[in-house]
Every structure is written in structure tokens, then in C-alpha cells.
Amino acid sequence: MSPPPPPLGRSRRRAAAQALDAALDDTELLAARAALAQGRWQAARGLLAQTGDDWDRRGHRVAVLALEPYCAAWAQDWLGVEPDSGDAAVLLALAEVRRVLRGKGKPDRAREACRAAAALAPADPTPWLGLLMLEHAGATGEEVLRLFGEVRARYADHHHAHHLIVARLAETRAEAGPDPLHEVYDFANWAAEQAPADSPLAILPVVAHAERYRVLAAAGHEPGDPAASGHWVGRRARQVMKAAFDWWLEWEHEGHPRRLVDLNFLAHAKVCEGRGAEAAALFHRIGEHATPAPWSYPDRDPYSAFRAARDSALGTA
Incomplete structure (x- = not known):
């Protein structure tokens, strides 16, 4: 095992956080996330409406917005105002998934939110991406591949989903x-x-x-x-x-x-x-x-x- 790196100074930590930002170079996403962090979900609403069925972009944007610590609360507020909004439902779903992955949420609640989002937006692969993220480490190989199949049935070339499957498959038979x-x-x-x-x-x-x-x-x-x-x-x-x-x-x-x-x-x-x-x-x-x-x-x-x-x-x- 390599030795741990020396601790970063404050300016280096700030630079590292900016460089490793999951939003990458999506400036519209950065603006919507900043607004969401202040409880203004209307910017996320506009962003996802504009994104439409560009599925790779939609999955990327929803997954990054869902990283905001209070995203689930703001998405729930949005869904309360627009209970039939597939965009609000999928944002809530991935926010619940992110909470589970941080060790703070309940898996059953996240699964229920993903299924509710899938029902509101049946053509959207993003709720199934959320389930794939949730089950990536814990589920059986058959279940992971089933969820991957649900994503591919809606968008065969889904970038993020393929990366998740590759990471999971790579972990088989490590001892050999x-x-x-x-x-x-x-x-x-x-x-x-x-x-x-x-x-x-x-x-x-x-x-x-x-x-x-x-x-x-x-x-x-x-x-x-x-x-x-x-x-x-x-x-x-x-x-x-x-x-x-x-x-x-x-x-x-x-x-x-x-x-x-x-x-x-x-x-x-x-x-x-x-x-x-x-x-x-x-x-x-x-x-x-x-x-x-x-x-x-x-x-x-x-x-x-x-x-x-x-x-x-x-x-x-």
C-alpha cells in the first residue's frame, strides 16, 4: 500500500474540490445546483425541462443535483407543488439513493421513490439508473443485470449505467x-x-x-x-x-x-x-x-x- 499523501493546505483543498466537481464543465448545472442549495428548486425545474430526453445529460444532471445535501427536502417541496412532475419525482428518487450511499437514508424508501418516479416517467431510464446505483454493491449479479436491462430497454447506450456495470463485473473473482x-x-x-x-x-x-x-x-x-x-x-x-x-x-x-x-x-x-x-x-x-x-x-x-x-x-x- 502506498503511503498517504501529505495533507493539502486550504487553497489546495479548494482547488481540489473545484477540480473534482462532479458537475464537470456543465455551467448550467452548476448554476441550478447553487440555487438548489439555497432551496430554490425552480432553477432545477427549468434545467431538467430544458434537458428533455437527452438521457445521458439528464442522468448526469439529476445525479449531480442529487448530491446536494438537502436535495431530498427541496425535491419533496417541488413534488408537493407539482405532484405529477416526473422531473421532481426522479430528482427525489436519486436524492434518496444518494442519502443511502452516504449512510444516512433507508434503502426501502429509496427503492420506493425510484419506482414512483419510473411510474410517472416510464420512458425515462434515470429512475432505473438510481436503482442500479443503489443495488450496485449489495444485490445479486442477476438483479444488477436485470436493472441494467431496464436502463438499456429505454436507452441502449446509457453511459453512466455501462460504467457501473463494468465496475461491478471487474470485482468478480479478484482472488484468482x-x-x-x-x-x-x-x-x-x-x-x-x-x-x-x-x-x-x-x-x-x-x-x-x-x-x-x-x-x-x-x-x-x-x-x-x-x-x-x-x-x-x-x-x-x-x-x-x-x-x-x-x-x-x-x-x-x-x-x-x-x-x-x-x-x-x-x-x-x-x-x-x-x-x-x-x-x-x-x-x-x-x-x-x-x-x-x-x-x-x-x-x-x-x-x-x-x-x-x-x-x-x-x-x-
Whole structure:
């Protein structure tokens, strides 16, 4: 296990919080969240109405708004004013899920809220995303895959849902050690092949590789420093990284709400692979928008790991 990082000063903590903000670069979401934190849910109402059935963006925005500590109370107020609002119901549902994940809510209450939201908005995959987030660690594999199927039935290329499934699959058979034929790789390759040519799910095999490293390192099968691991330098790994980087060069999606999640995974992989120039190109696109995963893998401070990797790649260390 690597030693803990030194404590951050106040200005560095503020910078880390801004860099690791789940809202990423969505300025409209940032404004709506700030209003919601003050109890003004009307901004969230307008934001979700504007988002419509852009399902990846809707899932991202609802999941981030739901992180606000008092979101459940404000969503309940909104639902009291508009009891038939699917937007209010799904925001309440994911807020209850977030409360459970923070150890403060009741799982049955969150499940009930998700089912109520699904009834009000049957075409929306977001309530099912909430259930998938809730059951990610505790439910049986069959139940998790059933919920994933409910998401895909409404939107087959759902970005967040695919990431959750990859993280869950990567955790199977950790005790067996490295396995190039592990099912998480098969799933990620299948999902990437099934998706349209311009889909960011093309990056999913890279995500699978990082998630599997997280699990193997935690089990003691890989070193705690990912750059010191051979996990990214085998022939198969290099093929996966090259295919994903080539896809990014051809199809870069500046408008996808979670593209910075993919770019962080891809930059991390390029750093671990020792491809500094390619990593630098990705860091230029990422800017300050770091994501906790995969920079925290297996037990690192994500902001410090991101800054060190970025500075090295950009030649400013």
C-alpha cells in the first residue's frame, strides 16, 4: 500500500474540490445546483425541462443535483407543488439513493421513490439508473443485470449505467489474480462493438482495464502505483489503448455531458502506458476537470495523482 499523501493546505483543498466537481464543465448545472442549495428548486425545474430526453445529460444532471445535501427536502417541496412532475419525482428518487450511499437514508424508501418516479416517467431510464446505483454493491449479479436491462430497454447506450456495470463485473473473482479472459473485458468489448461508431462507449474497454487494476491492486495482485504496474503494457492492453485513442482522435465529442470522465480514464491509461505525448494531448482537453476515478486507484489522493501525472506529461514538473 502506498503511503498517504501529505495533507493539502486550504487553497489546495479548494482547488481540489473545484477540480473534482462532479458537475464537470456543465455551467448550467452548476448554476441550478447553487440555487438548489439555497432551496430554490425552480432553477432545477427549468434545467431538467430544458434537458428533455437527452438521457445521458439528464442522468448526469439529476445525479449531480442529487448530491446536494438537502436535495431530498427541496425535491419533496417541488413534488408537493407539482405532484405529477416526473422531473421532481426522479430528482427525489436519486436524492434518496444518494442519502443511502452516504449512510444516512433507508434503502426501502429509496427503492420506493425510484419506482414512483419510473411510474410517472416510464420512458425515462434515470429512475432505473438510481436503482442500479443503489443495488450496485449489495444485490445479486442477476438483479444488477436485470436493472441494467431496464436502463438499456429505454436507452441502449446509457453511459453512466455501462460504467457501473463494468465496475461491478471487474470485482468478480479478484482472488484468482490477473486473467486476460476475464468477463469484464468481454462485456466492455461487446458494449463498444454494439454501440454506434461515434458512441463514447468505445472507451469502455479502457475503463474495464482500469477497474480491473483497482480490484487486483486492492487484492495484492498489482502494485499500489499504477504506473509501476505491468497492467497497461501487455500486447492486448496496448491494442485497447490505441483503439480508444484513435477513436478519440476521429470522433471527439465535445458536447457529451460525461466526456471528461472518459478523457480522464484515457489520460490515466496513457500515463500508465508511458505515452507522455498522447497523455499531454488529453490533459489539454481535460483542463482542470479531474475525476476521482481512476486517479484514486487503488488508494491514492485523486487530486495529487492527477496533478502529478498532468505536470509530468505537460513537462512542467
